[in-house]
Amino acid sequence: MINANAKTVFECSWEICNKAGGIYTVISSKAIHMLKYYEDYYAIGPYFKDKANLEFKEEEPPKILKEIFYELSSETGITCHYGSWLIEGEPKTILIDFNSLKNKIDDLKKHFWEKFKVDSLYCAWDFEEPMIWSYATGLLIDKFQKKTGKQKIIGHFHEWLSGFGMLHLKLTNPFVKTVFTTHATMLGRSLAYSDKNIYSDLDTINPEEEARKIGIMDKFTMERACAQNADIFTTVSEITGKEAEALLGRKPEVLVLNGFNADEFPTIEETSIMHLKARKKLREYITYHFFPYYPIDLDHNLIFSTYGRPEIKNKGLDIFIKALGKLNNDLKYNTKNKRTITIFFWPLQDNKGAKLELIQDKNNFEYIKDYIEENASKIFDDILYDIMYDRPIKIDTSLSKKFLLKTRKSKISLKRNGNPPICSYNLDNEEDNEIIKLLQKEGLNNSKENPVKVILYPTDLDSNNALLEIGLYDCISACHLTVLPSYYEPWGYTPLESAAVGVPTITSNLAGFGKFIEKQNNNEKTKGLFILDRYQKTEEETIEKLFQIMKSYSSLKHYERVQAKVKAKELSFTADWGILIKYYIEAHNLALLK
Numbered sequence: 001m002i003n004a005n006a007k008t009v010f011e012c013s014w015e016i017c018n019k020a021g022g023i024y025t026v027i028s029s030k031a032i033h034m035l036k037y038y039e040d041y042y043a044i045g046p047y048f049k050d051k052a053n054l055e056f057k058e059e060e061p062p063k064i065l066k067e068i069f070y071e072l073s074s075e076t077g078i079t080c081h082y083g084s085w086l087i088e089g090e091p092k093t094i095l096i097d098f099n100s101l102k103n104k105i106d107d108l109k110k111h112f113w114e115k116f117k118v119d120s121l122y123c124a125w126d127f128e129e130p131m132i133w134s135y136a137t138g139l140l141i142d143k144f145q146k147k148t149g150k151q152k153i154i155g156h157f158h159e160w161l162s163g164f165g166m167l168h169l170k171l172t173n174p175f176v177k178t179v180f181t182t183h184a185t186m187l188g189r190s191l192a193y194s195d196k197n198i199y200s201d202l203d204t205i206n207p208e209e210e211a212r213k214i215g216i217m218d219k220f221t222m223e224r225a226c227a228q229n230a231d232i233f234t235t236v237s238e239i240t241g242k243e244a245e246a247l248l249g250r251k252p253e254v255l256v257l258n259g260f261n262a263d264e265f266p267t268i269e270e271t272s273i274m275h276l277k278a279r280k281k282l283r284e285y286i287t288y289h290f291f292p293y294y295p296i297d298l299d300h301n302l303i304f305s306t307y308g309r310p311e312i313k314n315k316g317l318d319i320f321i322k323a324l325g326k327l328n329n330d331l332k333y334n335t336k337n338k339r340t341i342t343i344f345f346w347p348l349q350d351n352k353g354a355k356l357e358l359i360q361d362k363n364n365f366e367y368i369k370d371y372i373e374e375n376a377s378k379i380f381d382d383i384l385y386d387i388m389y390d391r392p393i394k395i396d397t398s399l400s401k402k403f404l405l406k407t408r409k410s411k412i413s414l415k416r417n418g419n420p421p422i423c424s425y426n427l428d429n430e431e432d433n434e435i436i437k438l439l440q441k442e443g444l445n446n447s448k449e450n451p452v453k454v455i456l457y458p459t460d461l462d463s464n465n466a467l468l469e470i471g472l473y474d475c476i477s478a479c480h481l482t483v484l485p486s487y488y489e490p491w492g493y494t495p496l497e498s499a500a501v502g503v504p505t506i507t508s509n510l511a512g513f514g515k516f517i518e519k520q521n522n523n524e525k526t527k528g529l530f531i532l533d534r535y536q537k538t539e540e541e542t543i544e545k546l547f548q549i550m551k552s553y554s555s556l557k558h559y560e561r562v563q564a565k566v567k568a569k570e571l572s573f574t575a576d577w578g579i580l581i582k583y584y585i586e587a588h589n590l591a592l593l594k
Helices: 022-037 049-055 063-076 099-116 125-148 160-172 186-193 207-214 217-229 238-248 268-290 317-332 356-388 401-413 434-441 472-477 493-500 512-518 539-554 558-575 582-592
Strands: 008-012 040-046 056-058 079-085 092-097 153-158 176-182 232-235 301-307 340-346 452-456 481-483 505-508 529-532
Touching: 008 022, 008 125, 008 160, 022 040, 022 153, 022 582, 040 125, 049 056, 063 079, 063 125, 092 125, 099 125, 099 160, 099 217, 125 153, 125 160, 125 176, 125 217, 153 160, 153 582, 160 176, 160 217, 176 217, 176 238, 176 582, 186 207, 186 217, 186 238, 207 217, 207 238, 217 238, 232 238, 232 582, 238 512, 268 301, 268 356, 268 452, 268 472, 268 558, 301 472, 317 340, 317 434, 317 452, 317 539, 340 472, 434 452, 472 493, 481 493, 481 539, 493 505, 493 512, 493 558, 505 512, 505 539, 512 529, 512 558, 529 539, 529 558
Parallel strands: 008 040, 008 153, 040 092, 153 176, 176 232, 301 340, 301 481, 340 452, 481 505, 505 529
Antiparallel strands: 056 079, 079 092
């Protein structure tokens, strides 16, 4: 166990008690481990009343903090709320109401330009709001150190949004040592959305020129100032470290890899039970989605899925769909193959509710299912006594004419013409949906002849959704494989979550987690996590390799897929916070040496 040399840590993030993205997951999941190393640990975030009411318990601050809060209020008008963040460990938390600093916005812009060349000339409120909050965090930490006289204090600042406080401390208090973490560079993420191949062009990119073209000079110059002025600079993965060095001009001293709490996920035995229960739900859905048009042999059907933000390029949806087109053609013209594959796309998109025909088909399916269950006892007894009396077992004789007529009529009511829908929910301008357009371009239209079936299911996955009625982790656990071949993914919790529920996963070496796991997953026979090599590869090379991985996996025998599930679960443990928290401690210890 690594020793922590710091006595006090202030961890500052815009996402503390204010969930906006993945940084919330990082900080909230590791808080319990920070408390094991630092008794004097504080999380600092912005105060938004509605959000604070949900996950913050306000408490009476200790005497020294009460004095500091009073002085800050008297001098600047800011209000500090002290209490506990309602997550595991309930860390001490300070939320700052910064609205009184709005009248200082122009002065602060001038200040940070003159001292650190932060170019905020054309910025908007999305820059100004975190600026005044973050500046307030610097005032708070500065006053805490000077009033208490404590040494060995660390201010850990996440992303440019919190960095103004760090820059303030750089000028006012050398006794507070600073660590800055960028989870994804602003310029790198912006360039990834464009047609530029950032990984091939990193050495030739002119950062300022590109930031000016895109219109993010404010955030880019702020992030660069933070990276270059922190005592210790960190990023969350090897791939983001390369990006930061090229775009921000400093190589990170430590990679603070993102972890998760493995004990919050099911055991390998529990994942098997979870898989069987959830697979039944997904199979039922596949039945009423496709069977009104044509039957599918569910005994020879595999279920693949992808999920996350619907970013076509960054999440690799473009190359996934093109690889599915190749897989569909390969399976279609392989006369020996009886395999079908159903692909669920679970991106969250605005929608107007489930399609009426699917609700109707679900109701009809449920009616048939309930009717059979009502009659199951009589059918069971008839078969049992046929056996006991040594009579021939004739299923039809144990079913009344009324039963057979009713079930056949119900089945007829399910009959529909054409192809099953691609999308299960009503979307505005469905014909312009990027995922649907890409699927149709590859001929993935759910025709009977296509072995690869596709379902776009663009809504929250929880027990309240209209069709599947189960949550995200249950849905993932029901699958045989998840496919997450990201192009831009500084870390990537999605493949880690998938592995943690025992589902083999394809990720890429352009994802931080994929690069991390690549070095630990060399046994081809027992792979549970497949790493797609996308680094400086052409689109054609990437698509072909992804197709080959999916083709190979779809041909595995059942026991081989079980081995892959076990391996995936085992590999997820390597990213447990109990192991990875050491990198945060290392960064703090190094900062104290500055």
